[in-house]
Amino acid sequence: MADITQIFKGTQIALPSFAAIKLNASTWVIDEKLDENRVDGVHKPFSDPEQQPSNWTAKYLCHDHDFPHTEAFMRVYCQGPDEGTEFLLPEVRAQQANPHFEKWEATARRKFRQNGCESVPLLLGCGQSVQGDHGPVPGGYITYLVLKKVPGQILTPDIFWSMERPKRDLLRQKFRAAYEEMSSCGWAPVGEHITKIIWDQASASLWITGFRGSYPVDGKWTDDVLTYYNLINPPASDVWKTLDEWEW
Template identity: 30%
Template sequence: MSPPSWFFKGLNPGDTITLDNPVPSTWKILDRLNEIEHQREEHLVKTGTPPSYAALKLRCESLNEPKHEALIRVYMQIPWTNTEIYDPSIRANQATTFVPAELTALETLTRTHSPFTPRLLGSSENRQDQSGLVPGGFVITVAWEVVKGDCLGDETGATKYWSLSPEERKEVREVFQRLVEHMARVGIVPGDSGSKNLVWNSQSKSLFIVGFRDWDQLKPVTPWDDKWFARWLLGFELVKKPRSSRPDEFDWDGNTAEWEY
């Protein structure tokens, strides 16, 4: 049985969402994909932890351009842990502002015309009314494009990648090197990255990196270091190494002769 949703009003298939930045746009919800909860206790929030929120991911279609799909995530402030039954006037004191890390990343990547990431399509910032879980609390909506291709992995590993021919896997790695160099220049990479964050379009030979709800700051590496790149290939599950190889050790010699590509 699924846990109860914080989004119990609206935001169901068939409903619409309106965004106002950078220009007004309206989207029809096709599916509710997943929901995550980031609920925290009062003392944690007051010491600098991001505010309590729930985030609902949706698959949507533009009302103005049928067949133009987007992924949309709605971030809604929720009450601190164990304050859900407090009077609305008390919960209203928790209301605050919030800028999702995902919005910051997509704004930066879109502004720099990144060829390896989804474009930000729009966003909006609203406040909950007096009937909301946190009256006056934030409701932030972020929309980005759906990139075309096949995800190279999932939570179980790079299953799709390893089903490709050796020749196509080599093509993926070649594009991946350009992708990593670009992301290092921009300074953004998804947190907890893996093959599940890579989408490969075999027709256009395009590779995309997705999943910026959490991300890490990445420092440029100059000059290019083959050992550094080998670790990236391993982290994204695009190579397999024997148990005896220890690339995580500081004095690793960079030998990849026995790695499987």
């Protein structure tokens, strides 16, 4: 399969089926590259596989080859070369290859689909492969994730706090239900913030997104979660005893 140096508008990427999570094989056509980030790592051993020192990632808008009206987002992760080795011969870079590394986001997304979690965008396709002879790190990992494009918009503080109190309370209620369902699967996004929420005002539907960084959670709810996601504001005074004193 193609790494991010080989993916362009019109590129077709075929992903396998996963019977364990009831995911059929599918082919996705790239429509547009939305962002790309390349981080080359320092060459040193890491005992924690999540601390893979190099990581190239890109996000694309795409559609299903067989069902063109099905729009989705594709996230591609691939191993990048260690810092200072970018222009060495491919056979030298190949010595850095880690073909079995997988981002926690991939683990989390499969868990969400397996559990039928409706609080995050649905996983429509996934795949794990290795780079070819001309990849950034020949033999290094490539991970593909395809997520359903949901309606609505990314929530911001300006949008949220411009709502009337009843609408804010409804959104908080929806968020708590979504968060509890999501976290019951054992995962949450790193960097909790209001912009991790997609809100569709027309249907009063809500999804939690932004799992590029993911971490395990125990699934327990406390109202402190509302503060992490900026859905309540601290009081003007630094002296307060309960969250009831915060701005709701």
